[in-house]
Amino acid sequence: MDVGALVGGAVALVVGMLSWTQSRAANRRADFSVITERLDREVKEERTQRKLLTRAYLDLHQWARRVGPGTPAGPAPEPPADLDLTPWRN
Numbered sequence: 001m002d003v004g005a006l007v008g009g010a011v012a013l014v015v016g017m018l019s020w021t022q023s024r025a026a027n028r029r030a031d032f033s034v035i036t037e038r039l040d041r042e043v044k045e046e047r048t049q050r051k052l053l054t055r056a057y058l059d060l061h062q063w064a065r066r067v068g069p070g071t072p073a074g075p076a077p078e079p080p081a082d083l084d085l086t087p088w089r090n
Helices: 003-068
Strands: none
Touching: none
């Protein structure tokens, strides 16, 4: 075998391995950014829902304090329209 051919093959193999690891690293960075964007969006949505749920709870608590045992109980306050209650509904 020719030494030049072996050296050329080894260099091609090293270059191929380097480009493969670089493309894997780029894919991991892209995957990471997609995952973090999705998590940021979900956290923002969850915070909004928690604020709405807290507001609904406080409204209900205020209503319960106003309505005593001897007072006629009006209808309980409705939860906010944009509060997602699907996890609690069957």
